[in-house]
Amino acid sequence: MAKVYFTSSRAPVREPHKWYQPSLSGVNKLERLLNKSGILEDIEKGEIIALKVHFGIRGTTKSLRSMFIRKVAQMVKAKGGEPFVTETTGLGMLREQCFALGKIEAAEAGGYTPQTLSAPIIIADGLRGFDSVGVSVDGSQLKKVYVAKQIAEADKVISLAHFKGHMNAGFGGALKNMGIGCVAKTSKYDAHIYSPPTINDNCTECGACLKICPVDAIIDWKVDVEKCIRCQGCAEVCEENAISFKWTSSKDLSERFVDCAKAVLDLVGRENIKYVNFLLDITPQCDCCPYSDNAIVPDLGILASDDILAIDKASVDMVNKAPVIADSMAQNADDKFHGMYKWAHPSDQLNAAKKLGLGEMEYELIEIK
Template sequence: MSSVFMVDARARNSGESLVKKLELLMDRVGLPNLVKSGDRIAVKTHMGAPLTTRYLRSFYVRTAVDYVKKLGAKPTVVETTGLGLLDPRGTAKKYLEVALMHGFSKETLGAEILIMDGELGLDCVKVVVEGFKLKEVSIPKSLLDFDFILNLTHFKGHEMTAFSGAIKNIGVGCVGKETKYFIHYYDKPSVDPTLCDGCGKCVEICPVKAIQMVNGMAVLNQNMCYGCKACQTICSVKALKSTRVSDPSEIQLRVLDAVCGVLKAMGFNKILNVNFLLEVDWKCDCEHQQLGWSDLPIVPDIGILASKDIVAIDKASIDLVNSAPAIPGSQAYEVGAVNPGSDKFKMLYPRADWAFMLEMAEKLGLGFRNYTLIKVC
């Protein structure tokens, strides 16, 4: 049984500020015993999509950065590019612009921000895994330069995985575009010759030159393609086809395989997870195929959790959200997940089974569902 440590969201004086409580939480969970002076620490977080407003606040990240510095370690705030090259966070430059708009900078964080997979999301290596669905996982080369991951996650809902917590922050947030692509799609794009009009825009936009014009028609080399979706986005006649994964359980398994790849490369004991159960939205912090948006939180602020076990912390987070009353007017209220004890994520996303994902995470050896919740303050 794993230990999950918790501080609640109540503050009656300055000493009970969540900033102070976060420091106490990292003390109690034993972070000083997990890293040593000189270690390079990847402080992983998500900095939001252009129009989201409930991403994790930068001052929480700053608190973690300063804490790590006091231990003599060397923190860097890290992220990866979004899946689509032409999307708002599709390149390092575009993502850093969004980050700055949201208050994330070297000055506010006290540390450099590194988009680990490089400007176009190409700087990755592959890790072989014995996963449920994936047999290799693409991870950023620069991730391997770090000694430890401090995984800071804004806990929330997600339409394909039911919830988005520590697991997804690693399984999607610490992998390259190719694995992000294979989480969402079964196959690389192929050209439908009955639709291709020979305009050549896909040839020009492809960053790896995987597409050529042959007899006036685009031909895509799937072995060269790394799944950035640029060609599919730019094609006005939608001639580049691929099959999207529509079954939530399939996506859940692929995310778990990706987590396995990241932790296999880093070491399963080289991570500490911190979940922020604050402004818990029913949607994730990404674009939602647009520019993103944030809704009313579904429950009142609960607090912050920390654990070495990536499965236990997400199970505890789900249990705490389900134990809370819904906020009137929120999406949880609208679907009838009103009372404490109602399964909010199941009612919000009937097609996605969070319990299945955690069961399979345990089977894959990522952690344990059984936990002891230890209240720090």
């Protein structure tokens, strides 16, 4: 049975003369959680440690607070490790979040800088999102995954995931942080979209897609599928709705990004990856949205584990047991994420990870005060 460590976000001080208790701070609780869970124990002097986060995009207001990332970076440094905070580019070629410089600019707008994080920011899949290491994987659906180069080169990875809902996959936690967040653009495409794009009869031959295509894969108003590296730039730039592609179903998206997570775990080594899920500001949508709706349940706390499946299962269970916040998107349902997004089943991610042997569904929850 996997161990999942938990610290509550509550700080219920009522006596006025006892108000000053720094030990109740969420940041200090995180420090105790990491120390007592042993999550950072294996870090050796000089090792390069990737802290994988999601900065959100411009407009997201409830992504993971920088002070938590900063604490982890400082604890890694105290162990002799060399931390960097990392993210990957989004699908597409045009929007700010789709290339490294824009991503860093948007991170700054969200309050994430080397100064606030106490560590440098490195975009793991390079300037435009294609720096990667190809990994063969015996996944449920994918057989090849492109792991972001700087994730592949790190000695160890710590996943710092803001746990929240996701419109298509039901929820986003450690599995998504590894499976979507640690892969280059081509694998993001393969997770989200079934096959390379095609050009349909709406095409006016304006030439915009030719200019954006990074590999000149559009010849005579047709996509050469052998050349196409699946970036989605052509669909993003076409104003005529002349690029046809098909989004994956909720189940297939979940299975595909779990395949991607497997490739990351296989490449970096399972023993070299640890997971922290922050059940704070549990919004209905993921941090890829340029807004953040009200949370669906109250803040719950922080979880830590070395098991990617157990930590996500425990996080889902905690959300399902929590009371719903009135007027939020969630309703009182046994499965709150499925209750919001009828087409999405959170169990799809969990079952896919179980099938691939990524971790354990059963866990022991150990509270750290």
